[in-house]
Amino acid sequence: MSTVIRQAGGRDFVGWGSVLARLLDMGLIGSGAVLASLLFIPSAQQWTIESAFVVFDMALAILLLPWFDMYSSWRGRSKWRLAFNAVFGWVVVQGCGLVVMFLLHRAAPMSRLWCVSWTATTAIGIVVSRLLVYAVLGRRWRSRRNLRTVAVVGAGAHCDSVIASIAGSPAAGFRAVATLNTLRDRTPDAHGLPSFVRLSKFAEWVRDERVDEVWLALRMSDESTLLRILDEFSGDLVNLRFIPDVRSLVMFDRNMVDLIGSPAINLMASPMTPYALMQKALFDRLFAVVMLLSLAPLMLLIAVAVKATSKGPVLFTQRRKGVDGRVFRIYKFRSMRLHAEQPGVICQATRGDPRVTRLGAFLRRTSLDELPQFFNVLRGDMSVVGPRPHAIEHDDEYRAIVDGYIHRYRIKPGITGWAQINGFRGETDEIEKMRGRVEHDLYYLRNWSFGLDMRIVLATVAKGMSHRNAY
Known part of the structure; x- marks a missing residue:
């Protein structure tokens, strides 16, 4: 078996590019400090301590920023995730530096305004630099320069989807150049690309054309093909990536994890x-x-109004399931009159429900009754964003008839969520409504990012947490 050796050639944002990125960040940290000093001119004593602080932060940045995945390849990655990692990493560096200065009793003479200004200026500079570099690289990739060539192994709908994704994402920096048809039922030149049915011919072509990557778009059960590809290219410096067909799985985490020293994929x-x-x-x-x-005055006013307009406690509590099925008590402002319910039976509120008070109807419609759940968030029972928790009795009912329902509890439930901002709120009097809610919850689980959380929070605020289905 032949061995192909490729020159690195600086074809990705690694190696020397990573060194330049580190130097750029050091320059931005220093420049941010200088700019802040021009705005808030320090005294001689402050200048000495602040200069030492800047140098110390630079050293910390060299050590800590790589932990935030700031210097690895940018191909195929979200620019907003890169920007967030950069800002979060810099804030952590600055926080660690302040802690050390405080422990050394050197924090008192420093100007607070200078420190805040320096932190903000440097964060803006780091984000802008990342976005500019990302835009330049994306433009180069869209113009089909510096692309990494990809040969795809597989057949059927999953393979077609992978090839279509490559073609539809030119800014990711990849270009499909050939396929190996594992089913041997297609004519050559599928998708307008050279198509092979014999592994030996395919491998020979990959080596001759110096293809950068081979992507395996295979079923999870197609172990024999996977092993043959691994054996064929074991002596080549070509990147092999496995993109399994997991459409039949409700939950799938594509990240490789370390499990007692062995690599594992979370299915x-x-x-x-x-x-x-x-x-x-x-x-x-x-x-x-x-x-x-900020909402304490409003919550106090609501509490007084609830107590004044109907008999009973201000807060309503109910047992709900949290992450990993752990039970907790959720808090709400009481919106119903006191009433008796059969043990083990929960009746959802319906439109015009006589149990709901006039004030309660307003609170439910505007979701103001949910405000006490911020105490649940503070306690760690809930998250700001996540799947909405249901009554335990409903959990027992729906987990048996709605596919994937139980996987909603793999993360903390939230005050708001992806399903809620997409209209799935209120009564679930039809099974299709619950299926739609669960589908949106699973989408959130599979596609979570901090940016998605911020999008959901902003959408919730913009809509005022009010919805026609909330009653």
């Missing part, structure tokens, strides 16, 4: 990495504190 597990969970938990706590402080 059905929480899609959230520890880093993502840290991001989400930090945002949840900060957002909950801000909302509770």
Whole structure:
């Protein structure tokens, strides 16, 4: 078996590009500090301490920023995720630097306004630099320069989808150049590309044309083909990527994880990495504190109104399932009159329900009855964004008749979610309504990003949390 050696040639944003990116970040950190000093002119003592702080932060940035995936390949990655990682990484660096300065008793003389200005200026500079470089690379890739060539192995709808995705994403920096038909039932030149049915001819062509990558668009059960490809290209420096057909799986996390020292793919597990969970938990706590402080007068007014307009407690609590099925008590402003229910039976509110008070109808329609759930977020029972939790009795009913229902509980339930901003709120009197809600929840799980959470929060605020189905 022949061995093909390729020259690196700087064909990706790695190697020397990564070094330049690090140097650029150091320059932006220093420039941000200088610009902040021009705005807030420091004294001699402040200048000495602040200069030491800047140098120390540069050293910290060299050590910590690579942990935020800022210097690996940009091909096929979201520019907004790159920008967020850059800002989050810089804030962590700055936070660590401030902690060290505080422990050394050197933080007091520093100007707070200078520090905030420096942090903001540098964050803006890092984001702008990333977006500019991303735009330049995307333009080069769209003009079909510096593309990585891809040969696709597979057949059928999944293989067609992979090839179509490559063609439909020119800014990702890939170009399909050939296929290996594993079913041997197609004519050559499928998709307008050279198509092979024999692995030996395909491998020979890949080596002759110096193809960069081979993507395996195969079924999970097609182990024999996978092993043959791995054996054929074991002596070549060509990237092999497995893109399994997982359409039959409800949940699938494509990320490789380390499991007691062995690589593993999560077929059905929480899609959230520890880093993502840290991001989400930090945002949840900060957002909950801000909302509770800012909405305290309104919540106090609602509490007084609830108590004054009907008998009973201000808050309504109910047992719900949280992440991994753990049970917690959810808080709401009471919107119904006190009434008796049969044990184990929960009756959903319907339009014109006589149990709902006049004030309660307004609170439910505007979702103001949900505000106490920020206490649930602060306690760690819920998240700001996630699948809405249902009554436990409904969980037991729907998990048996709605495919994928139980997977909603692989992450914390939320005050708002992807299903809610897309119209799936209120009563689920038809099974199709619940199926639609679950489909949107699973979409959120499979496609989670911090940017998607922000989009949902902004959409919730823009719509005022009001909906015609909320009653």
